[in-house]
Amino acid sequence: MPERRSLRSNSNSNKDKPAPARSTANKSKSAAPSKKAGSTNSSADSNMGKGDQRQANGSDPTKDGAKGSEDVEMGEDTAGGPTSSINTRKEREGDEMTVVVPPTKGSRLSGGQGPDKEGDVAMDEGDESKSEPKIDPKVKAIQDIKTNFTLLERAVTQFDPRFTLRVLRSISSMRKHITADVLSEVIVETYPPSSLTASFLLDAIDRSGAIESAVASSEMEVDSEKNKSSPKEILPEVDTYLSILAQIYLYDKKDIQKGAKFSTELIERLRTLNRRTLDSLAARVYFYYSLFFEQIAPLPPSPAATVTSIRQPLLAALRTAVLRKDADTQATVMTLLLRNYLSTSHISQADLLISHNQFPVSASNNQIARYLYYLGRIRAIQLQYTDAHDNLIGATRKSPTSNIARGFYQASHKLLVVVELLMGDIPDRAIFRQPALERSMHPYFLLSQSVSVGDLDGFLNIVTTHTATFRKDGTYTLILRLRQNVIKTGIRMISLSYSRISLRDICLRLGLDSEESAEYIVAKAIRDGVIEASLDHESGYMKSKEVGDIYATREPGEVFDERIRACLALHDESVKAMRFPMNQHRLELKSAQEARERERELAKEIQEGDMDDEDAGGDFDAI
Amino acid sequence: MSDLRSIVPELRNALDRNQLDAANNLLSRAKRSLLLENALIPTPSTPPQLISLAREVLEFGAIASIRQTDADTFTRYYQQLQPFYDLERHASTPGESAGNVDFSTSQRSKITGLYLLLLLSTGNSTNFHTVLEGLVEEASLNGKSVEDDPYIKYPVELERNLMEGSYDKVWRETKSERVPSEDFGLFSNVLVGTIRSEIADCFEKAYPSLPIFNAKNLLFLESEGAVIEFAQQRGWILRDGRIHFPVEPEQAARSEKDILVASSTVIENTIGYARELETIV
Numbered sequence: 001m002p003e004r005r006s007l008r009s010n011s012n013s014n015k016d017k018p019a020p021a022r023s024t025a026n027k028s029k030s031a032a033p034s035k036k037a038g039s040t041n042s043s044a045d046s047n048m049g050k051g052d053q054r055q056a057n058g059s060d061p062t063k064d065g066a067k068g069s070e071d072v073e074m075g076e077d078t079a080g081g082p083t084s085s086i087n088t089r090k091e092r093e094g095d096e097m098t099v100v101v102p103p104t105k106g107s108r109l110s111g112g113q114g115p116d117k118e119g120d121v122a123m124d125e126g127d128e129s130k131s132e133p134k135i136d137p138k139v140k141a142i143q144d145i146k147t148n149f150t151l152l153e154r155a156v157t158q159f160d161p162r163f164t165l166r167v168l169r170s171i172s173s174m175r176k177h178i179t180a181d182v183l184s185e186v187i188v189e190t191y192p193p194s195s196l197t198a199s200f201l202l203d204a205i206d207r208s209g210a211i212e213s214a215v216a217s218s219e220m221e222v223d224s225e226k227n228k229s230s231p232k233e234i235l236p237e238v239d240t241y242l243s244i245l246a247q248i249y250l251y252d253k254k255d256i257q258k259g260a261k262f263s264t265e266l267i268e269r270l271r272t273l274n275r276r277t278l279d280s281l282a283a284r285v286y287f288y289y290s291l292f293f294e295q296i297a298p299l300p301p302s303p304a305a306t307v308t309s310i311r312q313p314l315l316a317a318l319r320t321a322v323l324r325k326d327a328d329t330q331a332t333v334m335t336l337l338l339r340n341y342l343s344t345s346h347i348s349q350a351d352l353l354i355s356h357n358q359f360p361v362s363a364s365n366n367q368i369a370r371y372l373y374y375l376g377r378i379r380a381i382q383l384q385y386t387d388a389h390d391n392l393i394g395a396t397r398k399s400p401t402s403n404i405a406r407g408f409y410q411a412s413h414k415l416l417v418v419v420e421l422l423m424g425d426i427p428d429r430a431i432f433r434q435p436a437l438e439r440s441m442h443p444y445f446l447l448s449q450s451v452s453v454g455d456l457d458g459f460l461n462i463v464t465t466h467t468a469t470f471r472k473d474g475t476y477t478l479i480l481r482l483r484q485n486v487i488k489t490g491i492r493m494i495s496l497s498y499s500r501i502s503l504r505d506i507c508l509r510l511g512l513d514s515e516e517s518a519e520y521i522v523a524k525a526i527r528d529g530v531i532e533a534s535l536d537h538e539s540g541y542m543k544s545k546e547v548g549d550i551y552a553t554r555e556p557g558e559v560f561d562e563r564i565r566a567c568l569a570l571h572d573e574s575v576k577a578m579r580f581p582m583n584q585h586r587l588e589l590k591s592a593q594e595a596r597e598r599e600r601e602l603a604k605e606i607q608e609g610d611m612d613d614e615d616a617g618g619d620f621d622a623i
Numbered sequence: 624m625s626d627l628r629s630i631v632p633e634l635r636n637a638l639d640r641n642q643l644d645a646a647n648n649l650l651s652r653a654k655r656s657l658l659l660e661n662a663l664i665p666t667p668s669t670p671p672q673l674i675s676l677a678r679e680v681l682e683f684g685a686i687a688s689i690r691q692t693d694a695d696t697f698t699r700y701y702q703q704l705q706p707f708y709d710l711e712r713h714a715s716t717p718g719e720s721a722g723n724v725d726f727s728t729s730q731r732s733k734i735t736g737l738y739l740l741l742l743l744s745t746g747n748s749t750n751f752h753t754v755l756e757g758l759v760e761e762a763s764l765n766g767k768s769v770e771d772d773p774y775i776k777y778p779v780e781l782e783r784n785l786m787e788g789s790y791d792k793v794w795r796e797t798k799s800e801r802v803p804s805e806d807f808g809l810f811s812n813v814l815v816g817t818i819r820s821e822i823a824d825c826f827e828k829a830y831p832s833l834p835i836f837n838a839k840n841l842l843f844l845e846s847e848g849a850v851i852e853f854a855q856q857r858g859w860i861l862r863d864g865r866i867h868f869p870v871e872p873e874q875a876a877r878s879e880k881d882i883l884v885a886s887s888t889v890i891e892n893t894i895g896y897a898r899e900l901e902t903i904v
Contacts, residue, residue: 345760347753381756382749477752477759484787517789519841523825524788535829537837554885561892568899 141177144170145186145245152237156277164280167241171248178249180205187242190234197239200269204246204262236273240281247288256295263289267313274324283332286317290336294343307340314340318357331363331371338374350378366405369398373412380415380478385423392416410440411473417444418478424485424530426452443469451482454490456511459483487512488530491522495531495544502541515540627656627676634683638690646687653680665706675729678707682730689737689806694745701738708735712761736774737806743782744813751782773803781814788825790818794843815843823857832867 148167155163184207191198202208243266250259267289270282289310296306314337321329334357341350359371376391395412399405413431420427432438432445443466450459463470463479470476490510494501507518522542525531532545550556630653637646657663662677669677685700708731735758742751755769762769770776777796784792795801797811819842826833826841833841839850851861860867 345757347756348750351753381752383752384749471763476763477756480783481786483783487787513789514791516791520790520822520825521788523822523829526829527825527827533829534831537830537833537841554888557885557889557892564892564896568896571903 137177138179138182141174141182142186144174145182145242148241149190149238152241153235156235156237156275159277161277161280164237164277168244168280168284171244175248175252178245178252180207180249183207183242183245183249190238190242195234197234200265201239201242201246204243204258205249236275237278237281240270240278240285244281244284244288247285247292251288251291256292259288260292260296263292264313267317271317271320276324276326279326279328282326283328286314286329286333286336290314290340305344307343311337311340322357327360327362328364330360331367334359335367335370335374338371338378342374342377347378347381350374351382354378365398369395369408369412372398373408373415376412376419377415377474380419380422385419388419389416389423392419406436410437413437413441414444414473414475415478417441417448418475418482421448421451421482421485422478424488447479447482451486451489454486454488454493454510456483456486456490459486487521488525488528491525492531495533495542498544500541500543503535504540506542627653627660627673627680630656631676631679631683634680638683638686641690643687643691646683650680650684650687654684663703665710674707674710678704678729681707682734685734685737686730686806689741689809692809694741697737697741701734704731704734732772732774733804733806736772736778736803739775739778740781740807740810743778743785744810744817746817748782751778755779774807777803777807785818785821790822793818819843819853823853826866827857827859827868830868832865834865835861836864838866 148170151163151167155161155167183205184202187198187201187207199208243262247259247263247266250256250262263285266285270278270285290307293307293310298305314333318330318333318337320326321333334353337353338350341347341353354375359368363371372391372395376388376395379385379388379391392412392415396409396416399409399412417427417431427448432441443462446462446466447459450462459482467476470479487510491506494506494509503515503518503522506512506522507515510518510521512518512521519535519537519540522531522533523535526533526535533542534545535542630649634646634649634653637643637649654663657677657680660673662669662673665674665677681700681704685697685704688694688696688700708729711729711731735754739751739754742748742754758769758775762771769779781793781796784790784796793814797808797814802808802811822842826838835847835850835854838844838854839847842850842853844850844853850866854861854866858869860869
């Protein structure tokens, strides 16, 4: 019974695998403080601050959070969810922070970069001030945006992308406070009045008059402050950051047409710049760019959808990103293109894109999760279920389980369940019990129930009642393919319960059209190894063979081996994924060298103390 | 353009009367003039009448190649037709103007159905489902189902029955009166051959023995003589009017060897774990 075995192994592996993951996470977590202990208090503080911030954001009653356990549409999520995606990334990074980053930070601090340390503390204080209530949100938002400028500047001078990521992460928390007023105030204060960028940005948010009025008002003021800021060169990173804020503002305002136009111009500007520190920001710009175009009528499923028009620019962007080794943009644009192709069901194009491109390994977790989801989808359509299953497992494991990216989590689980059913496995019941999935997965639960008992009528009923849902989820065609699996399971159930049954009864039980069909189907099931049985044509019955004891075969050993290997691979991977402080090994080397020197001295002393055994013994005692 | 206008009806005639050589000649002439008009791929600047003429030429070419059982050429024609059909898809979506292109003569569903059938008969299920996915998507967009179209429905049902194992249904479908168009019938022989060998595979596993008379019906063969011939091809043993299927003899002998192989792998694995553990601890 090969299928049964695989079923068992599958459900077990689902249960088993998270456990070691958790333990390693714990391990590294517990390892973190010991490394951190050497560093100053401030780093501990800053971690606390971050933790607070993360929690605060988690509990923010944002749109996504409010969706509760309802069925969040996929379309709304990946794209619809700029919120969710940002939150996703944020959430991810947050996780990573607690586990991995502290040691590095400690190292940086112990590396003795004084100004940096101060900067960090200052930054975190800024963060903490966020949680303090009763500050005018507008003032605070402006303040936050400006703090982020310093971070961006530091990212450029130190060439450290983590600062940029931090800035991007903060977007989701300030998103609610972004208004045209806030943006225009920041822009006016940042740029000199004659700046082209400033007018470009102000045009986008309908505040083109802001500069003139600001100039007029500032004339009355003492312009000491202005003199201070204007000579400074404004970094393209800052431009891009402000543009992203403008994009988000337009998107939240549902000003799609304008946003699309603005994004197109923005991308034109971005293409002229070649700065590695801009990569992650540029990736975000492309994300919103594609998002805007997805919302313009005619909408995606139609072949003339507007999204098709941005394939050219996106492909160009992909080419440039690959040439510049810009992994962020490359990953983002690839997932965008895949989404684009799949939305108009241009599957062969999507497949070609995948086969001619390599997805960057260093891409962020969210992009990888998305890529795996799309890959799984394509492979499922192409009947490569094993591949699809692997990819979807990856996607579901990488997707955040919290409220934040629930749409993605649900969509990938739905697809995974269908693919598992198509592979002849019955998905683990625990999947359907998760609060995040329970309601939206209900049709799929019924579906797998009917497949698992081999109830053909029930299966067809469920498919017809939930057609709309399945079509919306894009799983309908896959589900239609399940019919044969239902029949196969049905036959298997029959063969398990009866040692001999007439074809006529099989036909009745499975709701097949004719006895002839039943005979062929059973014969095929025997050939495919679904059941162990033989047919007798003249008397018209199926006779099941005795099932041997599976523990007498090599199966258990093989399954055991497979699992041990999975555990070992997991261990290796987690070791590889650990980040270590930069110069820690030198310290160790130093102490090792000292120890060696001590030893040498000791040896010397022993030698000098001559062959006198008692003396030497005394020496040792003294030590 | 004028000579194209004259060639197209000639082509239609030639195909109607099944004069494939004449059709081939006409086709190469037509394609040459299409090339001169730069109309092998539709562009926004191509005049609408030319688009529909070009499409017709390519469709005739596809049908001619199917009748000559030239799968490669047919696939090429199918690919060439895609841009034309994309235009048609655009036009069929509400709110888009057709741009004066005449789609009434389009044989899109027939060509697509033939292509699906070709994929099915060559066992290329990956592409089959990829094409089908697009069709389903499109149909549901227009509030229809793919099965509304007889040309598409035919291969789709065939595939479903094949996967399910209802070979008798496939057999009945391939009979001439069930086939939606005579061109589809060209695949019937291939399909029957496929299912026959599938059934034979199943027989070997499922039955210990089978009377020749029953085998004739189950294999959809005409006479018992044909059954005997078929059985000899597959290496089946005929005795007392029954077919005995060869049993795999090594069932019993295998277990002995199995244990030997298994023990060595177990030892190997265990040593492997020990080594790994050593590196970890």
